Amino acid sequence: MKKALICGVSGQDGSYLAKFLLDRDYIVYGASRDAQNSLFSNLTELGIKNDVNLISLNITEFGNTLECINKIKPDEIYNLAGQSSVRLSFEQPHETHDSISTGTLNLLEAIKFSNLPIKLYNAGSSECFGDTVTPANESTIFHPRSPYAIAKATAFWQIDNYREAYNLFACTGILFNHESPLRPDHFVTKKIITTACKIHLNKAKKLSLGNINIERDWGWAPDYVEAMWLMMQRDEPKDYIIATGTSHTLKEFISMSFKALNLHWEEHVEIDEVLRRPTDLQIGRGDPSKANAELKWKAQLGLTHIIENMIEAELSNSALNTAKSYL
Numbered sequence: 001m002k003k004a005l006i007c008g009v010s011g012q013d014g015s016y017l018a019k020f021l022l023d024r025d026y027i028v029y030g031a032s033r034d035a036q037n038s039l040f041s042n043l044t045e046l047g048i049k050n051d052v053n054l055i056s057l058n059i060t061e062f063g064n065t066l067e068c069i070n071k072i073k074p075d076e077i078y079n080l081a082g083q084s085s086v087r088l089s090f091e092q093p094h095e096t097h098d099s100i101s102t103g104t105l106n107l108l109e110a111i112k113f114s115n116l117p118i119k120l121y122n123a124g125s126s127e128c129f130g131d132t133v134t135p136a137n138e139s140t141i142f143h144p145r146s147p148y149a150i151a152k153a154t155a156f157w158q159i160d161n162y163r164e165a166y167n168l169f170a171c172t173g174i175l176f177n178h179e180s181p182l183r184p185d186h187f188v189t190k191k192i193i194t195t196a197c198k199i200h201l202n203k204a205k206k207l208s209l210g211n212i213n214i215e216r217d218w219g220w221a222p223d224y225v226e227a228m229w230l231m232m233q234r235d236e237p238k239d240y241i242i243a244t245g246t247s248h249t250l251k252e253f254i255s256m257s258f259k260a261l262n263l264h265w266e267e268h269v270e271i272d273e274v275l276r277r278p279t280d281l282q283i284g285r286g287d288p289s290k291a292n293a294e295l296k297w298k299a300q301l302g303l304t305h306i307i308e309n310m311i312e313a314e315l316s317n318s319a320l321n322t323a324k325s326y327l
Contacts, residue, residue: 005029005074007059007107008081009052012182013123015042017078017225018052024229029072031057031081042182059103066110069118076232078121079107082151085186086127089148100151101158108162108170117169119232122159124174125152126217126243126284135287138174138241145281156239169237173228176243176286179306180221181313188250189218192257193307197314199268200261207268210275212254215283217247220301220309230295243286244299256307 004021008014009030021028030052032038043049057068059081069077082100083089089096104122111118129136130143144150159170183190188209198204219242227242258265291297301309 001025001027002075003027003029003072004076004078005031005069005072006078006080007031007057007103008079008123009054010038010040010042011080011084012042012180012184012221013178013225013228014078014080015046015048015182016180016222017080017228018043019046019048020222020225020229022048022051027053029053029055029074031055031059031068033058045182059106060098062106062109065106066113069107069110069114069116073116074118076119076121077107077111078123078228078232079104080123082123083148084184086146086148088186089146089151093147096147097151097154100148101154104155104158108158108168111168111170112162112166119169119237120159120171121228121232122155122170122172123228124156124172124239125149126174126176126241126286127281128153128156128174129284131281131283132285133283135243135245135285136174136241137287138239138290160239163237171231171237172239173224173231174239174241174286175224175227176217176219176241176284178219178221178224178242179310181310182221183310189253190310192254193310193314196254196257196261196263196265196268197311197318199258199263200315201318205268206270207254208270208272208275209250209254210272211280212250212269212271213282214280215247215249215285216253217243217245217285218253218303218306219244219299220306223300227291227295227297230297234295238294240291240295241286241288242291242297243288244302245286245288246302247283247285248303253303253307256304257311260307260311
């Protein structure tokens with residue numbers, strides 16, 4: 001049985017990846033900074049918390065990282081850890097840099113020192129490209145416009161350098177936006193779905209948003225973790241764009257969400273300039289042709305079904321919580 005170590009197992013992607021690997025008979029180790037005090041609610045939601053070997057690991061500390069790798073001896077490491085909010089990265093640039101770029105460097109150094117045949121997947125980000133009026137592919141030049149994007153770009157080049165210099169199996173998946181019911185509440189897509197459902201249930205009246213004219217390439221998170229795994233099954237490491245190839249404006253996302261609940265979004269959405277980022281990308285769109293051809297991977301769910309799935313989960317959770325309140 002293969003052993004996999006997932007750094008950042010408590011997040012959206014980490015949780016879906018853990019389930020994906022368990023379904024393929026992996027022994028899965030899930031790392032969090034403080035496993036004893038973390039709730040791992042996403043793992044519980046997916047019904048797999050007791051099947052994952054939960055460990056405490058801070059990849060910003062090299063000694064801790066090397067010790068864990070030598071102890072577990074994983075076949076595959078998936079680095080999904082790090083501060084994940086673009087907006088928050090402007091307020092916490094040092095934390096963002098340390099958790100993403102320093103963490104990635106420590107994993108690479110630890111693998112090198114261990115002399116173990118470990119494969120490393122690194123979670124990249126489409127934010128590295130900046131605006132992509134022309135869909136970005138693997139040759140598109142980076143133009144990061146946030147501390148988060150700068151940290152992700154740094155980690156990407158670290159992976160590239162160690163792959164070339166030390167012949168490590170290390171690759172980066174440059175993922176465009178991908179959503180699910182497990183998205184944290186501070187992400188705008190989850191905020192839209194949650195608030196729209198509250199309005200539908202007469203528990204809220206207004207939704208405050210910043211720039212709703214931005215355009216993004218949105219996919220389904222469970223589809224994207226499969227792409228991560230496929231990248232790790234290759235004989236030679238390569239970087240891939242993971243995207244749907246189709247983009248929509250945030251205004252379209254809002255309209256589709258409210259329409260699914262028989263609501264008119266114009267009656268409930270208000271623009272708050274305070275919610276605008278210092279710098280923002282107007283258009284994000286990826287070209288997944290390489291992944292389609294070489295990994296035989298293609299995004300399965302379009303935006304309509306993604307929104308429907310998120311709304312269904314949100315309403316189910318709301319009904320469950322209401323039922324619990326009467327017990």
